Amino acid sequence: MxxxxxxxxxxxxxxxxxxxxxxxxxxxxxxxxxxxxxxxxxxxxxxxxxxxxxxxxxxxxxxxxxxxxxxxMDGRPSEEEAWAQSFVCISETETVVWTEEMRDAFFECRPLLETGDKVGARMAFKDAYARMVADARAAGRAAKWEVSLGFDKQKQVHVIKKAELAGLLPAPIVAGLLPNHSAEAQAMGACPEGLRRIKEMMADMEAKRAAEAEERMRAAERDRNAMQAAKNAIAAKVAAYQRGGHE
Incomplete structure (x- = not known):
């Protein structure tokens, strides 16, 4: 509120x-x-x-x-709703208002989307999103909403105003993103320079989150490889034992 x-x-x-x-x-x-x-x-x-x-x-x-x-009932969408809302981000024309968990889960699955594997991307998104939401709720963190701006200006206005009416975005952010949408926004000091800084800040945040998501994927891959290596070693020992050998 x-x-x-x-x-x-x-x-x-x-x-x-x-x-x-x-x-x-x-x-x-x-x-x-x-x-x-x-x-x-x-x-x-x-x-x-x-x-x-x-x-x-x-x-x-x-x-x-x-x-x-x-x-x-913290306002975070269900896994299916979050996927449907986030999926439109595959198009650079679309503006999306999403939670931190939706954003991070989307960055984790985006490499799969870019290869055309929509089914795998959806499953990866849902797994990551469920894990992140569970962690946030366990820590007592309220849902935090933010904007990913698309190139379509008309859609920007529609999506941002809708989020403002729902109480998802605070007035200063809306005023910065839509500096001319109301006299109140102008009175709050909205200006092109402020809009530019907000857009740069959001772009930097998205780039940082994308890098973090990529690093998490690398770490997960390392963990899977290490687990597989351990399984292979155990299997080799079992095979050796069954042959009567000892290691």
């Missing part, structure tokens, strides 16, 4: 309390709600409230209860 979505959250909270015949809480309680839920996008908060209402028809929710559901 960011500054731009707080007003929409208050409306959501008003509607939620009304469903339990309760008034909107006083300012101090609202502040506690915002403090508890600030790490989560509005779309996740709404899903968590709906899930709570489906299971608890009598008692109005408390901030901690919704935050607990949000941590489980």
């Amino acid at each position: 960011n500054e731009q979505t707080k007003g929409r959250f208050l409306q959501l909270l008003t509607n939620t309390m009304a469903a339990y015949a309760k008034p909107l809480p006083e300012a101090g309680i609202i502040a506690a709600w915002i403090r508890e839920l600030s790490p989560f996008p509005l779309v996740v908060i709404e899903q968590a409230i709906n899930a709570y209402k489906a299971e608890n028809g009598q008692f109005a929710p408390l901030p901690a209860a919704i935050a607990k559901i949000c941590r489980t």
Whole structure:
């Protein structure tokens, strides 16, 4: 949840309390709600409230209860959804808003995509993504969304605005990427130089992540080779033993 979505959250909270015949809480309680839920996008908060209402028809929710559901329902897409959203990045015209785990998993599988092995790439993506998401959830890290810009300007605007409305991207990033999309963005100091720096920063991040993903693939290959060598050595010893020899 960011500054731009707080007003929409208050409306959501008003509607939620009304469903339990309760008034909107006083300012101090609202502040506690915002403090508890600030790490989560509005779309996740709404899903968590709906899930709570489906299971608890009598008692109005408390901030901690919704935050607990949000941590489980953290907004990270499922493996299939993540693959479908990330796959469009194979085209340089497409703009994608994705999580860190989606980005890193895509970089791991991209070499397979470039060879035309879409099935292998999909399986590699899903394995890597599931592992990364599990690690992030175990560490209690909230989903972090970012943008991979494509060359199609119209698609850039559509995808970024959609992500902003969902509360996935903070206003300063949107203002930097779409400096002319609103007077508010201009008031925040958006300018061509700022846009250039943001794009350079994101390009550097993607290049770094690609290099890290490649190194992880090399390390995995080394581990597989070492394991195979160990298996071969054991097999050789077994064969020697069966022949009556000793090593």
